[in-house]
Amino acid sequence: MSGRLAKRRGWRRVVNGVNLASLLVAVFVSAPLYWLVSASLKSPVEIGATPPTAYPHPVTLTNFRQAFLHYGFGRYLLNSVVVSLASTVLVLALGILAGYALGRFPMRGKLPVLMGLLMISVFPAIAVISPLYLIMREIGWLNSYQALILPYTAFNLPFAIWILRNYFIGIPPEMEEVGRLDGASPLRTLWSIILPQARPGIFTAAVFTFTACWTEFLMAVSFNSANGYRTIAVGIALFGSAFVVPYGTIFAASVAAVLPIAILVLVFRRSVVSGLTAGAVKG
Amino acid sequence: MATVKLEQVTKIYPNGTKAVDGLNLEVGEGELMVLVGPSGCGKTTALRMVAGLEDISDGSLYIGQKRVNDMSPKDRDIAMVFQSYALYPHMTVAENIGFALKLRKTPKAEASAKIDQAAKILGLSEVLDRKPGQLSGGQRQRVAMGRAIVREPSVFLMDEPLSNLDAKLRVQMRAEVSKVQRTLGVATLYVTHDQVEAMTMGDRVAVLRGGVLQQCDTPQTLYDRPANVFVAGFIGSPAMNLWRGVLEGASTGAATVDLGSCRLDVGDAAMAAHPELSRFEGAEVIVGIRPEHLSVAPPSSDGGGELRGRVELVEALGSELMVHFSTDARHVKAEDAADDPAMRTGEVATAGISVARVGPRVDVKPGDPIAFEVESDMMHFFDPATGGAIRQ
Secondary structure, three states: HHHHHHHHHHHHHHHHHHHHHHEEEEEEOOOOOOOHHHHHOOOOHHOOOOOOOOOOOOOOHHHHHHHHOOOOOHHHHHHHHHHHHHHHHHHHHHHHHHHHHHHHHHOOOOHHHHHHHHHOOOOOHHHHHHHHHHHHOOOOOOOOOHHHHHHHHHHHHHHHHHHHHHHHHHHHOOOHHHHHOOOOOOOHHHHHHHHHHHHHHHHHHHHHHHHHOOOOOOOHHHOOOOOHOOOHHHHOOOOOOOOOOHHHHHHHHHHHHHHHHHHHHHHHHHHHHHHHHHHHHHO | OOEEEEEEEEEEOOOOOOOEEEEEEEEEEOOEEEEEOOOOHHHHHHHHHHHHHOOOOOEEEOOOOOOOOOHHHOOOEEEEEEOOOOOOOOOOOOHHHHHHHHOOOHHHHHHHHHHHHHHHOOOOOHOOOHHHHOOOOOHHHHHHHHHHHOOOOEEEEEEEEOOOOHHHHHHHHHHHHHHHHHHHEEEEEEOOOOHHHHHHHOOOOEEEEOOOEEEEEEEHHHHHOOHHHHHHHHOOOOOOOEEEEEEOOOOOOOEEEEEEOEEEOOOOOHHHHHHHHHOOOEEEEEEEEHHEEEEOOOOOOOOOOOOEEEEEEEEEEEEEEEEEEEEEOOOOOEEEEOOOHHHOOOOOOOEEEEEEEEOOOOOOOOOEEEEEEOOHHEEEEOOOOOEEEEEO
16 A cells, blocks of 8 residues: 555656656747747837846837838738748648548559658758759749749648648548449549548648748748848848847847747647647557 | 349459459349358458449449449449448538438438438437537447438448447347348348358358358358358357268168267268268268257266267356367368368367357266267268268
């Protein structure tokens, strides 16, 4: 009896240890975020104060006003929305078809294709920036939405295909068979039977793609540096001038940029987690 | 007129495996035909070929009057119930049942009337708005049935539809499926590995093994007159006892068969029923006796003409006792009989455990010596070389 109790107490110690560790991680991760949000609400003077203040006092929206009114951050936000949304839609449209085909249909050379996709998805973007820049300049696409949408689609498609393919594999093949018997065409089967069941996988692919496009900097700054086509990442980086670094404005713009992603992940968090683990449990 | 007819239907997979070999089968109008056999015997492949989910490598498949080898599944006028049910998880019960009607552009009012009717037959009216995830196993099974019957096909195909249910529910659904099938009078091809299911549900039962049809007949005929050792061992629970024995005295009119050290009389009636037995004079035969045809001999008997052994285990089922006993006779396992070359030379024939089904009041304990009387006209004889039954 006492041995069991002692064992239990020992176990509780382990659990508490785990809790403490996760708390530390949480603090470690959220501290910079807290700093970002709190600084965005401070006056420029308070931001530069030594020692730094723990919370904004008084709270001010000057930085946000500055970012949106003076620097025109709204335009950058719009550009990012257009580019990220268009790329995500394209990635999903192509990724669903490709992932379904690679997951379900018997075909030759499936493995090389999958390996190739995996290699592309870890390919460093910087290696293709220069040639892509030359191509874009040649076809007159510099400073346009398509200059980002197309490469974003290409770079994010492989990973999306992998996620979607794994999800499709987890759906029992009887689903297609019963669809065939019910008289559904292959496209109808995909649309009415398979896709509704693959929703978590689709959400996961969508969230990952959208986030990647939203935060992309290298291509955006190389291809679209004209003011009218800057995305948020480029916009924030180019705030100020050679002599001024408007920290408050940068913080405020960053908060505005992080917010949509945070909401997106919060709303879809269940689906995203189940989408990521799907292949693991269903085999 | 047969509703489904398979003529020399063969399935060879690209890797060369012959899953189904020259299968001939006819399912009559309104008949429930059960395909039964151990796993990997080709029964599901055969069913899937009828459904159109697998190509037919050779032979012809007719549904109604038409040869449908190359017809797509949806045009074959069939409906199939899968082992996993394969319900659409994102649709309600009503949508699941009505999906095929929707695809055929059946008018809404007509479709919903059909759905309601099917739901009524299956007792699903209360749960039409639920999703499959909220249903019990039995209800899911019924939805799968509903999806099949709402289409009013000319053939039902069922692939182990009850094997995902627990034992009690399975017995109940067995009766329900039979009832629905009988009510609708639709020809049905039903696949199962469970011989009890096959016996209780089938109008006729086709026993498959290694892609080859062993026997196709009514359940009672399969039980009474199995065509070979495999069918004898497969149909019936507990299985028929099979031993190797040597036939003596067939020509003298007082035929006996030696099972180990026991000599059993083969009565005149048995000899008359199996005239071909005389060919095996002095040779080995496989003798089969069902557990219920062994009865405990009175202790006073002299020990001649009986099967003697030692009790190993007694299972009391209340209504009867299953007495497991060992003998010195060479035991034959039906699974590996006939086409196992080692079996033919008798190398692996070992002493196995035999079973007798006796009355509940018999006093037997493990370890006791025991003797059984054998109803000689209930003995089955098989040719050890081919595994086939010795009859005429």
